[in-house]
Amino acid sequence: MAGFLLRRSQMPPDRRLTILHLAAPGRAGGLESVVLDLTHGLGGLGHRTILGAVLDPGSEDHPVPARAEVLGVEVRRLVIPPRSYVLEYKRLRNLLAELRPDVVHTHGYRADLIGGFSARRAGVPWVSTVHGFTGGNKKNRLYEWLQVRAYRRAQAVVAVSRPLRDRLVNGGVPPAQVRILPNAWAPKALLSREEARRRLRLTGPAPVIGWVGRLTREKGADVFLEALAHIPDQPWTASIIGDGRERPALEAQAERLGIAERIRWHGLMPDAAGLYPAFDAWVLSSRTEGTPIALFEAMAARVPVVVTTVGGVPDVVSPFEALLVRSEDPAALAAGIATLLAGRDEAGARAEAAFRRLSAQHASEGWIAAHLELYRSLGPTVSTGT
Secondary structure (H helix, E strand, O other): OOOOOOOOOOOOOOOOOEEEEEEOOOOOOHHHHHHHHHHHHHHHOOOEEEEEEEEOOOOOOOHHHHHHHHOOOEEEEEEOOOOOHHHHHHHHHHHHHHHOOOEEEEEOHHHHHHHHHHHHHHOOOEEEEEOOOOOOOHHHHHHHHHHHHHHOOOOEEEEOOHHHHHHHHHOOOOHHHEEEOOOOEOOOOOOOHHHHHHHOOOOOOOOEEEEEOOOOHHHOHHHHHHHHHHOOOOOOEEEEEEOOOOHHHHHHHHHHHOOHHHEEEEEOOOOHHHHHHHOOEEEEOOOOOOOOHHHHHHHHOOOOEEEEOOOOHHHHOOOOOOEEEOOOOHHHHHHHHHHHHHOHHHHHHHHHHHHHHHHHHOEHHHHHHHHHHHHHOOOOOOOOOO
16 A cells, blocks of 8 residues: 555565454444454455453443454454453463463554553553544543653554554654554445435435444544534434434533434444445534544545544545535535535535545555555564563
8 A cells, every 4th residue: 555664574475364253342333343344354364363452341242342253353352341451461471371362453542551561561462543533531631641752662552543553643643653544444235315314214305414433522523513503504414323421412512512312313223334324414513533444444435524634534535525624613514515516416426436435545455455565574572561
């Protein structure tokens, strides 16, 4: 993949690798999609790929490891009570001793901090993918500070966008350890427009404006709602797929803005990537991003998009493929949405261009091969303890 430079390979190029991916997954999201696509893709090349899923008690039926198993990925469920860090470390060390992986690849702060430490202590090369930082309250900022400090000891850190790479280097991670490797798109089945709208229970002739993501501050659903209230008087329905701790506050905001009756709150939806054909326009209103998988999903469905210029978004789409606006600017977002709805032909042409760019620049085959090359470039580490 262009721009992805690696050290001279230290593992035999024809050797079958054992790769352990560690994550404490949410029920849905970009990180989870990346982990599923990567483990499935590496397994398809003949490598032994294991998903170590760290789960809370009572969530043994979690959809992400279940989905991984459907894809043929080997899964190990590690059920750990909250804040049982010593127990988690011991369980991970036992898993490493059993599997003897060539590489441990972590995703998310919990896997980074405890899984990365476990790998280092066992002398196993450790790679982490930095999917993004959310900021927020003091607790989140402390975790992110600890993450960046931990990355200094990783053999390689994958940044999914250039701004993330810059933040890591500015935080003290050696530049030679950081690889820029944007996320990729593995095609998913799309429903017909009629079936997608049926599943979302969308009826009537009004155009549908889609929004998909976690209902947390960094995703900017509050900015989306404010923008909807700014749209000139014309018919529309907003379809919001996702859930999160801010949902009650967002529903109250919609009531205050006088638009509650025009919004459909769907919560988490299985296989949400297939539902995008229901939308006439799609909005990314985030305050921060890495390389958003939800944007890929919209592009794959040829849905016209208006997006905020945060994180790696400007590297995925240009004004030829999308309408780009500043973050936290509801008026600009509203103007972009209104433009999409008013100029269907022009919006459709951008959507077609976005699909072509997605297919040409973000196909998963090169992305998976680049990860494999990265793993092979890593030599053994020295154990720091038993």
